[in-house]
Amino acid sequence: MSRSPFDPSEVDGSLDPRDPAVEELERYATIASDQAPGNLADRVMSAVAAEPTPRRGLMAWLVTPPSAGRPFARFARVTVLGATLVLAVAGALYAGELARLVRDFSVGSTPQPSPSITESFEPSPSQSVSPSPSISPVESESESPEQSGAPGSSAPTATPRSSTSQPSPTGSEDESKSPSPSQTPDETDIPEPTSTST
Amino acid sequence: MAQVAWHDAHVDDRSLVDTVLDGDRDAFRILVEREQVAVYRACLRILGRPHDAEDVAQESFVMAYRALGSYRGDGPLGGWLMRIATRHAFRRLGQRRDAAELNPEIGLSAPASDPLTALLSGERERAVRLAVAGLREPYREVVALRFFGELSLDAIATATGRPLNTVKTHLRRGLERLRADLGREVAA
Numbered sequence: 001m002s003r004s005p006f007d008p009s010e011v012d013g014s015l016d017p018r019d020p021a022v023e024e025l026e027r028y029a030t031i032a033s034d035q036a037p038g039n040l041a042d043r044v045m046s047a048v049a050a051e052p053t054p055r056r057g058l059m060a061w062l063v064t065p066p067s068a069g070r071p072f073a074r075f076a077r078v079t080v081l082g083a084t085l086v087l088a089v090a091g092a093l094y095a096g097e098l099a100r101l102v103r104d105f106s107v108g109s110t111p112q113p114s115p116s117i118t119e120s121f122e123p124s125p126s127q128s129v130s131p132s133p134s135i136s137p138v139e140s141e142s143e144s145p146e147q148s149g150a151p152g153s154s155a156p157t158a159t160p161r162s163s164t165s166q167p168s169p170t171g172s173e174d175e176s177k178s179p180s181p182s183q184t185p186d187e188t189d190i191p192e193p194t195s196t197s198t
Numbered sequence: 199m200a201q202v203a204w205h206d207a208h209v210d211d212r213s214l215v216d217t218v219l220d221g222d223r224d225a226f227r228i229l230v231e232r233e234q235v236a237v238y239r240a241c242l243r244i245l246g247r248p249h250d251a252e253d254v255a256q257e258s259f260v261m262a263y264r265a266l267g268s269y270r271g272d273g274p275l276g277g278w279l280m281r282i283a284t285r286h287a288f289r290r291l292g293q294r295r296d297a298a299e300l301n302p303e304i305g306l307s308a309p310a311s312d313p314l315t316a317l318l319s320g321e322r323e324r325a326v327r328l329a330v331a332g333l334r335e336p337y338r339e340v341v342a343l344r345f346f347g348e349l350s351l352d353a354i355a356t357a358t359g360r361p362l363n364t365v366k367t368h369l370r371r372g373l374e375r376l377r378a379d380l381g382r383e384v385a386a
Binding site for chain 1: 218219221223226227230231234235237238239242243246248252255256259260263264265266267322323326327330341344345346348350351366369370373374376377380381
């Protein structure tokens with residue numbers, strides 16, 4: 001293999017033809033011009049035999065370990081890998097959330113009264129003890145049509161219950177639980193006295 | 199698999215690479231045999247030790263094989279390969295300088311009859327190697343590719359993806375710095 005000596009005109013003639021740096025480099029390059037050892041190709045091929053077939057394009061760029069001399073390439077590769085990971089996680093989360101919404105929608109769309117139940121539940125989580133308010137709307141809803149549909153004889157039996165249960169339990173139990181239970185009995189109990197009085 | 203006539207000297211780099219990527223490892227041997235002298239010499243000029251140069255040349259070919267899929271084919275494969283080899287050689291040189299120098303470098307020139315002459319020659323070669331290795335990037339890369347890798351400035355511009363005038367400027371500045379460094383070394 002013949003050497004191709006440096007010509008100062010390669011750099012548009014701005015270099016001195018007798019530049020000492022060029023002379024030193026040329027002299028050194030002439031000295032260090034050994035031939036490659038004969039078995040280098042065999043060594044390379046035996047090392048390559050253990051390697052998997054190289055991949056093309058982006059996968060090759062992502063999989064190949066970056067060289068130490070290019071910090072930006074390393075940074076870009078880490079950035080791309082990180083962004084891919086974040087996008088994958090975000091996509092999975094979004095897909096899960098979407099599936100949950102679809103499931104909730106399909107479950108919640110068939111029975112109609114579900115919004116009223118959810119409304120009655122919303123204030124109750126602040127109480128932490130809310131079995132009685134949650135039960136009472138069901139009873140009041142189921143009982144009030146019967147009571148309103150029945151003659152006035154059944155109405156007086158309903159009013160004492162509500163009137164006795166309303167003042168004293170709210171006074172004693174509401175303080176022990178929390179102030180908010182007074183709201184839920186009001187909403188549920190108000191229709192009963194009004195329906196009985198009228 | 200379609201066999202390419204590898205002994206045909208006119209087989210271009212792109213089809214050579216495509217054949218390797220299709221799984222034909224023997225096609226890579228053509229590339230190794232074609233480029234091994236230039237790669238080994240560049241490594242030897244950077245490292246100064248034949249044994250290290252052989253190791254680094256071999257590792258550079260393996261690195262090139264792994265990264266072959268990222269070769270875009272917009273320049274000669276030799277330039278792309280030389281860039282990998284010079285970078286790897288400088289990296290090895292840095293590791294070697296960090297480690298203890300157990301066996302000192304010997305001169306690459308033919309053994310002189312006079313021991314003093316041989317010693318001075320070895321020191322001079324070492325000064326050149328260290329001066330080039332001490333250059334900052336991108337000057338070091340351009341100087342090494344031109345003088346150690348013996349690439350033309352056009353090939354360097356293609357391999358590095360820089361405009362030709364930028365490569366010329368880098369080479370000129372690199373030589374200016376090298377002149378100062380070598381002047382100090384000689385004076386010392």
